[in-house]
Amino acid sequence: MDQDNLxxxxxxxxxxxxxxxxxxxxxSSTKExxxxxxxxxxLANGMATAADSMSAATxxxxxxxxxxGGYAGSRFLMGWTGGFVLLTILMVPxxxxxxxxxxxxxxxxxxxxxxxxxxxxxxxxxxxxxxxxGQMRGVGVVFSQLFGIQIWQGVIIGALIVFVYAGMGxxxxxxxxxxxxxxxxxxxxxxxxFYIAITLTGNFVPQLGFVGEYIADGDPLPFLEKLNxxxxxxxxxxxxDGSMTMVDMFCxxxxxxxxxxxxxHVIVRVFTVKNVKAVRKSACWTLAFIAVIYLTAPTIGxxxxxxxxxxxxxxxxxxxxxxxxxxxxxxxMEFADKNSDGIIQYTGPLAYRTSAGELRIxxxxxxxxxxLKEDKDAIADPNELSFGADIMVMANxxxxxxxxxxxxxxxxxxxxxxxxxxxxxxxxxxxxxxxxLLKKILKPELTDKEEVAWARVAxxxxxxxxxxxxxxxxxxxxxxxxxxAFGLAASSFFPTLLIGIFxxxxxxxxxIAGMVSGIGFTxxxxxxxxxxxxxxxxxxxGISPEGIGTIGMLINxxxxxxxxxxxxxxxxxxxxxxxxxxxxSGSGQAIDH
Amino acid sequence: xxxxxxxxxxxxxxxxxxxxxxVWAFVSFGxxxxxxxxxxxxxxxxxxxxxxxxxAQQGSIxxxxxxxxxxxxxxxxxxxxxxxxxx
Numbered sequence: 001m002d003q004d005n006l007x008x009x010x011x012x013x014x015x016x017x018x019x020x021x022x023x024x025x026x027x028s029s030t031k032e033x034x035x036x037x038x039x040x041x042x043l044a045n046g047m048a049t050a051a052d053s054m055s056a057a058t059x060x061x062x063x064x065x066x067x068x069g070g071y072a073g074s075r076f077l078m079g080w081t082g083g084f085v086l087l088t089i090l091m092v093p094x095x096x097x098x099x100x101x102x103x104x105x106x107x108x109x110x111x112x113x114x115x116x117x118x119x120x121x122x123x124x125x126x127x128x129x130x131x132x133x134g135q136m137r138g139v140g141v142v143f144s145q146l147f148g149i150q151i152w153q154g155v156i157i158g159a160l161i162v163f164v165y166a167g168m169g170x171x172x173x174x175x176x177x178x179x180x181x182x183x184x185x186x187x188x189x190x191x192x193x194f195y196i197a198i199t200l201t202g203n204f205v206p207q208l209g210f211v212g213e214y215i216a217d218g219d220p221l222p223f224l225e226k227l228n229x230x231x232x233x234x235x236x237x238x239x240x241d242g243s244m245t246m247v248d249m250f251c252x253x254x255x256x257x258x259x260x261x262x263x264x265h266v267i268v269r270v271f272t273v274k275n276v277k278a279v280r281k282s283a284c285w286t287l288a289f290i291a292v293i294y295l296t297a298p299t300i301g302x303x304x305x306x307x308x309x310x311x312x313x314x315x316x317x318x319x320x321x322x323x324x325x326x327x328x329x330x331x332x333m334e335f336a337d338k339n340s341d342g343i344i345q346y347t348g349p350l351a352y353r354t355s356a357g358e359l360r361i362x363x364x365x366x367x368x369x370x371x372l373k374e375d376k377d378a379i380a381d382p383n384e385l386s387f388g389a390d391i392m393v394m395a396n397x398x399x400x401x402x403x404x405x406x407x408x409x410x411x412x413x414x415x416x417x418x419x420x421x422x423x424x425x426x427x428x429x430x431x432x433x434x435x436x437l438l439k440k441i442l443k444p445e446l447t448d449k450e451e452v453a454w455a456r457v458a459x460x461x462x463x464x465x466x467x468x469x470x471x472x473x474x475x476x477x478x479x480x481x482x483x484x485a486f487g488l489a490a491s492s493f494f495p496t497l498l499i500g501i502f503x504x505x506x507x508x509x510x511x512i513a514g515m516v517s518g519i520g521f522t523x524x525x526x527x528x529x530x531x532x533x534x535x536x537x538x539x540x541x542g543i544s545p546e547g548i549g550t551i552g553m554l555i556n557x558x559x560x561x562x563x564x565x566x567x568x569x570x571x572x573x574x575x576x577x578x579x580x581x582x583x584x585s586g587s588g589q590a591i592d593h
Numbered sequence: 594x595x596x597x598x599x600x601x602x603x604x605x606x607x608x609x610x611x612x613x614x615x616v617w618a619f620v621s622f623g624x625x626x627x628x629x630x631x632x633x634x635x636x637x638x639x640x641x642x643x644x645x646x647x648x649a650q651q652g653s654i655x656x657x658x659x660x661x662x663x664x665x666x667x668x669x670x671x672x673x674x675x676x677x678x679x680x
Contacts, residue, residue: 066650074649078621081654085617088661089610093668207651211640222641240646250626257621277672280665287661291654298650582603583677 003404007146010408011415014184018416022177042278046285048178051416052424053080053266053286054185054293055131056138059417061478063396064389066301067308070231072242073301075252076479079486081287081294082253083260088283091261093276094501097581103264103493104436110500112574113508114441119515121436123492124264126523127485128429129462134481135422136162136463136470141390141478142414144330151331155470158418159463166423166430166459181416186292188413191406192397193296196303199400206299214306227302230309235351235361239302243349251547252483258553259486262493265428304392307399312385313346320344323398333387333395338379346385353382389477430459474530480546484526487549491518495556504578510564518556522549602675609667613660620656625649 058080066073100106104124108117136155139162144154193206200216201209201223214226227239237243260266311321317335327333335344339357350362355377362368372378387395394414397407434455439446446454475481492515499506499514526545528534536544543551569575624632629645636644639652 071646071649074625077650078625078653081657082617082621085613085657085660089613089664208640210651211642211647213641224641224646240643246626250622253621253626277669280661280668284658284661284665287658291658294654295651582606583599 003407004148006404006408007411010405010412011146014412014416017180017184018177021180042281043285044175044179045278045282047182047289048175049266049282049286050289051178051182051185051420053290054182054417055421055482056135056142056414056418057479057482058293058297059185059189060138060141060393060414061134061390061482063297063300063304064392065477065479066298067305067392068389069244070227070237070239070242072244072249073298074242075244075249075256076483077294077297079253079256079483080260081290083257083486084283084287084290086257086261087266088280088287091267091497091501092279092283094581095267095497096276096279097583098577102432102436103262103267103497104432107493107496107500107511110574110577111496111506111508111511112571113512116508116512116515117436118441119512120493120496121432121441123488123515123519124432125429125437126519127264127488127492128425128432129465130485130488131482132422132425132429132462132466133469133474134478134485135418135425136466137473137478137481138390138418139422140470141332141388142394142411142418144332145327145391145394146411146415148326148329152471154330155467158422159467159470162419162422162426163460163463165419166426178420181420182289184409184416185413186289188406188410189293189300189393190296192400192402192410193300193303195402195406196307196396196400197299200303200306206303207295210299210302216306216310223302227306230306231348233361234309234313234346234348236348237350239305245542247542248544248547251543251550253547255487255490255547255549255553256483258490258494259488259549262489262497263486264489264493265425300393300396304396304399308387308392308395309346311399312344315344317342317344321399323395326398327387327391327395332391333385336384336386338382338384344385345382347381347383351382353379389479426459426463429462430455433458433462483546484530487522487526487546487552488519490549491522491552491556495553495560499557499560501578501581504575505564505569506560507564507567507570509567510560510562513563514556514560517559518552521555522552525552599675602671602677605671605675606668609664609671613664617657617660620648620653625653 057076062073062076065076095106098106098110100109102124104117104120107120108114111117136159137151139158140151140155142154143149143158143161144151147154147157149157190206194204197206197209198204200214201212202215203209203212210223212223213220214223224240231237231239242249312324317337324333328335339345339353345359347359347361350365350368351359352362352368352372353359355375359382360371362371368380372380394410397410434451438454439451469481473481474484495518496511496515500511525540525548529536529539529545540548540551624645625648629649632645632648633643638644639647642650
């Protein structure tokens, strides 16, 4: 059967499954899951949370970022899993005890101030908006690949589907639908890796093949050495070295970790289980299920890099494998024949072509500059093949002998990852605008009907904005765009929540000043360097906008404590409240989400 | 209101939290980023991968899962010891 039809069938079947489960669990009434404070079992809740937190950035973009960045791509792996440790140990048990389902609710109560709540809602809107921009790009990439159309068309079709899907409630919060989504995503992601691991390394466990031998052609040699050789031959830095400074790597990883611990939409999940004890168990399961994907991502990245280069580099354009045309049609891979020889040459930043037409690899950046100075007519960037990091996961199975049904399953997984997060975030964003911002702060006289209408308007407007940035993305790939959202969360919510939980003497003045200065600094830095054409040479301490959230976080801490020293202490009942959240019993009933 | 053991529970809990965060920082920022070159040179290879690189791509994630399991088990014991075991 034709691959396209198979894709449609698998995507159709997966949706029948999700909707079937949703209808069934609705019919047997949600009470069954939530009665008597019973909540959902930690295992099921863990799986559902894992599905929640696996967005287009993780599922579609991360492996590609690893393929292009090598070691430097580890920032995403460690950042998004390590953040879960912070979230579980420092935040979740206490927030669960406190009993407030959203971050602005907690901040509003803990800091006994409407203004604090208002600032928190604004931060949440900025964070979600940035996050959705990345998701819309993901939706666009998936639909463009599915229908063989350009990305901008994919984004527009995707946006319409997300709007309808979010209108149906996004199928969020129905725990067992999300359990099914996790299963689809996990199998979809790992099965191609098994097949490719056998072809390339002879070991069916991808993680073992990754540290094993490369056997696909010639004498066996360590797989990672093969990768390093390929990279160096083409003028890239070694795969195991990457090309990122230690300071930048450190800051980005820290921003992603702290951002994860301050992200509003994952925190909501902790209220569907029985008590603090169950929350801790559930968090173990969540991270374990997420780890399945994160431990496979580096292998997919590495395998796809070897395959892509061996199947395209140095090949005559007319002889390229069939799948290349597929990705060319949707504009996601491009061949520009710079020296008109009809052969694809893929090269990295250290390569240049002399005026005589010879391809050379410089030993270092400086050597290349010197060589270019001497040979004025040399081509500085001889690379003829361009492709985005976001396409690697979808292109990967075509490059190896992966059966068509596994490719179709992968497409179903991509759709689930892209749609569910985009729709879920859209819901969070539109309700925080209509409910938290309008109803609770600006216009308390709003009726329920008006509130729903405002939510629609808000979700439409944010979708248009997100779709615009999906077509003209603020950065090279999804994971990077999403990293900005984490930077904003790290610089605003993380310090404020942490201090709010562990210090009873922090006043509202300190918290508000901290949040405003932290997110203000981070947002301006990102906008200056990503949109206003700031020169990367001017980066503060060499930290790129992706990692600036770490500095924003330090600013937040510093400003909070400084302002706190000059402001009145919080009222005694608030101090009492902070005392109580550290006592693990009596956390109240699980609530329906 | 506050049980007499609340304070000792809180201190024990804080100790556990700080210990786990120490390990967390060591495996991620330590082994995988700041001390990576040293780890590559002085620690045993994992298969064909140098130690620091492997920690950055795989090892740290495995450690994170282990940390959460330890946290859940130890906290449950702590709760029981201080009389918060049953709800």
